[in-house]
Amino acid sequence: MKNLLFALGLLAVVASSCDEKVWPMSELELVPVYSVTEIVGTDAPFALEVYKEKSLAITFVKQDLLESTETYDYIDASDEVNYGFTFSAKEEILLEDSTTTIHTLDYEISADKATGVGSMTITTTEEDATVTTLVYTAEVAEEERYN
Numbered sequence: 001m002k003n004l005l006f007a008l009g010l011l012a013v014v015a016s017s018c019d020e021k022v023w024p025m026s027e028l029e030l031v032p033v034y035s036v037t038e039i040v041g042t043d044a045p046f047a048l049e050v051y052k053e054k055s056l057a058i059t060f061v062k063q064d065l066l067e068s069t070e071t072y073d074y075i076d077a078s079d080e081v082n083y084g085f086t087f088s089a090k091e092e093i094l095l096e097d098s099t100t101t102i103h104t105l106d107y108e109i110s111a112d113k114a115t116g117v118g119s120m121t122i123t124t125t126e127e128d129a130t131v132t133t134l135v136y137t138a139e140v141a142e143e144e145r146y147n
Contacts, residue, residue: 028146028147029146029147030144030145030146030147031051031052031053031054031144031145031146031147032051032052032053032142032143032144033049033050033051033052033142033143033144033145034049034050034052034083034085034109034140034141034142034143035047035048035049035140035141035142035143036048036049036050036109036120036138036139036140037138037139037141038137038138038139039120039136039137039138040136040137040138041134041135041136041137042134043134044136045059045060045061046060046061046062046063047059047060048060048120049143049145050071050074050085050087050107050109051071051145051147052076054147055070055071055072055074056068056069056070056071057069057071057087057089057107069089069090069091070089070090071087071088071089072087072088072089073086073087073088074086074087075087078113080113081112081113081114082110082111082112082113082118083109083110083111083112083113083118083140083142084109084110085109086106086107086108086109087106087107088104088105088106088107089104089105089107090102090103090104090105091103091104091105101126101127102127103124103125103126103127104124104125105122105123105124106122106123106124106125107120107121107122108120108121108123109121109138109140110140111138111139111140116139116140116141117137117139118137118138118139118140119135119136119137119138120135120136120137120138121133121134121135121136122134122136
C-alpha cells in the first residue's frame with residue numbers, strides 16, 4: 001500500500017511539472033546575403049557572406065574560423081543576368097611593436113547568374129598609401145541566413 005501511495009504521489013509530481021511553458025518568440029529572421037564560395041587565388045579566404053540589408057560581411061578565413069566586418073559604401077548593381085556588387089571595409093592590423101595600423105579593403109565581386117562563376121577583386125590600401133590588388137576566381141549565389 002505504501003508503494004502504491006508513493007507511486008501515485010510521484011506520478012502527481014511528475015504530471016504537475018509537465019505544464020506547457022510559454023517561451024518568448026525569437027527575433028531571428030531570414031535575411032538575404034550574397035554567398036561567395038570556391039574562392040581560388042593567393043591567400044584566398046574559404047568563403048565570404050555579404051549581407052544585402054545590413055552593413056556586415058562574414059569572412060570564413062578558414063572553414064571553421066570566422067571574422068565579421070562592418071561594411072560601408074555597399075553598391076549592388078546586379079541585374080537579371082549578372083551579379084555585381086562592391087563594398088568597402090576597414091581592417092585593424094596589430095603590428096609586432098604592439099601598435100596598430102588600418103587597412104582599407106575595397107571589394108568588387110561579379111559573376112554570371114546562370115553559372116555563378118565569376119571573380120572577386122580585393123584592393124587593399126594601407127595607411128602609408130601602399131596599394132595591393134588581389135584577384136580571385138569565385139562562385140556567387142544569393143542565399144538567406146538567420147540573423
